[in-house]
Amino acid sequence: MPTRSPTARSWSSASTRPTAEAGHGSRLLQACADTMRADQFTRAVWWLPTTGDALREFVTGTGWSADGAHRELDLHGDGRVRLKQVRLHSALTEPPADVDA
Numbered sequence: 001m002p003t004r005s006p007t008a009r010s011w012s013s014a015s016t017r018p019t020a021e022a023g024h025g026s027r028l029l030q031a032c033a034d035t036m037r038a039d040q041f042t043r044a045v046w047w048l049p050t051t052g053d054a055l056r057e058f059v060t061g062t063g064w065s066a067d068g069a070h071r072e073l074d075l076h077g078d079g080r081v082r083l084k085q086v087r088l089h090s091a092l093t094e095p096p097a098d099v100d101a
Contacts, residue, residue, distance in 0.1 A: 029062055037092045044092055047071070050084040064088040 036044055046064065048056055060066075069087035 025058060026062065029059070033090070033092055037094070042092055043089060045087055045089045047085040047087050050086055056086075056088070059088060062090075064090045 033044065045067075046059065048059070050070075065088060066086055067089045071085050071087075073083045073085065075081040075083055
């Protein structure tokens with residue numbers, strides 16, 4: 001049986017427009033963290049496009065932080081479409097007791 005890494009290899013986001021205005025982004029992010037925590041992950045990572053300033057601001061406002069890693073993806077394999085990304089991470093500790101569910 002394969003061993004499980006305690007780090008959840010999170011999704012890579014191409015969208016740069018958070019839905020914080022309606023609160024959906026915060027709830028979705030919390031639901032993802034709760035699911036990963038329930039699956040016994042202790043850390044999550046998320047690759048964001050370097051041009052996604054609004055999304056990065058939203059995510060870092062919820063406790064995620066950059067860990068210094070970056071990459072550039074060649075989306076078609078021919079060098080025509082390249083996507084630069086930075087990696088953020090978050091510890092999946094239990095949320096504070098005073099956080100609304």
